Amino acid sequence: MPLIEYVSRIHFDFGAINQLSAELELLAITRPLLVTDKGIASAGILDRVLESASPLIPVVHDRTAGDPTEELLQECLESWKAHDCNGVIAAGGGSVLDLAKAISLLASHGGSIQDYEVNSGGSSRIGRVHPHIAIPTAAGTGAEVGRACVMTLKGGSKCVCVSLKMVANTVICDPELTQSLSPRMTAATGIDALSHGIEALVSNVINPPAAAIAADCVSRCARWLPHATHDGSDLRARWNMMMAALEGGLCLQKSLGSAHALATPLGELGIHHGTLIGVLLPHVLRYNREAAPDAFESIGQLVSLPASATAADWVEQLVSDIGLPGRLSELGISQGQLQAIAKRAMGVHLTATNPRRPQPEDYLKILEKAW
């Protein structure tokens, strides 16, 4: 079985979940807190995880729903204390994986999540945290190898914490766990993985190893995302999309660009991240094309684009083929909201690594075309 080590130890293959008990032992976790959500529980995945944790019996917290909140984090920390836990297992999508990072951090460091906010110098206050194991159940965010977590504070604003110390000690990627994902969620999370590869390739940060991984992510998504969406039982497609998502996470150190910058304020309106990205990406690619000709040529080769077609057209067609919405207006955004969103996206740090430096009016134009 492939064992991939960058910062985390990554077990990757069908049946990888069977490594859970050995990995808990290796990390000396004897009383794990398992965070997950109701969907994972009802899909039978929670049972599979619990079985693999045996002989340990984790304390289960399955109330994650949507973006993780400070209240939810508080609840989990109370469970942690009540059961004297000493490590976290996270089984779920990006929200659950983020929550696990925040629990490991606060259970070891105390204080509140704002004390570690990246923009207030919080990263330097993060030392060694409690061990945690990440088990992604979708193929999208790549949060299983990420170093950041985002929490929604009581007032509604977002708190972002970033540290290599928070990266999961062990990642278990078992494509079997993604088999029950609906076509819609397969498509929406898969587009997110693809967008990480594309935006990383196009970004203005120089990092050839990350670019190489991003390129492999893009060609894997181009080949396998339609299969995984249209036939969820296609195991080869599930394996490859989970690998693409992992690669999308690994290449994030090359940063991202304007599609993710624009998706940040839009995401705060409660719209699914991958779905938003599918709508925004073609328009951002049209805007960026002249600014990164080499990257766009690579993308053309990676997805076997005919000379007459553009990467933007190809993404737009793919989004439509896999049944995702193509316009912001379909997602409940009103035209009147666009100006404020354009303005807020300017302040997102990913705007600075987009290959072309946008002005607020550029963002407004992109949003209007996407509307």
Add this chain to the structure above:
Amino acid sequence: MPLIEYVSRIHFDFGAINQLSAELELLAITRPLLVTDKGIASAGILDRVLESASPLIPVVHDRTAGDPTEELLQECLESWKAHDCNGVIAAGGGSVLDLAKAISLLASHGGSIQDYEVNSGGSSRIGRVHPHIAIPTAAGTGAEVGRACVMTLKGGSKCVCVSLKMVANTVICDPELTQSLSPRMTAATGIDALSHGIEALVSNVINPPAAAIAADCVSRCARWLPHATHDGSDLRARWNMMMAALEGGLCLQKSLGSAHALATPLGELGIHHGTLIGVLLPHVLRYNREAAPDAFESIGQLVSLPASATAADWVEQLVSDIGLPGRLSELGISQGQLQAIAKRAMGVHLTATNPRRPQPEDYLKILEKAW
């Protein structure tokens, strides 16, 4: 300046050496032991490193020569103790970089290097080691991001220690430092970098992110190694070869194959590793070709091979073009030694990750063709 983080923090660019003083501070190294060799000192690189360490004045040990030995390690540990050091800086090629790992290990753990030998379960005895900074001065081994060190014991045998804990905390890759490397050493170390990319791509281990990095290593070497060899002042070629060597080190977790297995017993005869690899690789590729058709097709595309040519022929031609010897007989090996070498190479762990499983007679045939 690109900041690349996998396990190590990697500063990579012209002028990266200027980060040394800030990195020493970040790692809280106040009394560094600097290990290097006389060649680095006479090329003026040592002065450049010392200048960048200012205001700190490292204790310098510049007596590394060839493969590092247990005696040399002992000397360094005595310097460490005498000056109450608390961190290591290594400036040099693979030997110096390996030595630094062994110093960090023994200065923090005590005992002798054999206590940590990988085949005797020594890796599990390796905990947190003293911080160290790796500064490669050649573009070849990729040891700057490696997790292994090889020491020659008093009896002449080799002791290999492996642990992620020994990976350099910070790597400073400054292509300027490779500018004074002779054409012969540029060629011999560059072929080693290329061989890491090729053997990793061809190996039977599944690791797509490492394969993607290996592919980028191969295409970079194909394009830039002749330039770096024939015109050492070509800064773009130096940048790209240093990046290729780094990528060659990063992809090693996909393992290597028979060229490196055969080079292990041959290397113990005191022959330069990269030079050996240049001789062996074409013959190993001919032997492997049928066993890994997809990898060979990728290599063909990466180096723009015409349909009629093979990867083996291409490597053979490159080795000749950059002025390296093409036969083992030119390296002082006698025909009578080949059988024993074939037998010993069978026991090297890299034989098991070669895509085709060799028998001792296969290794003998390869060695005879290379002789």
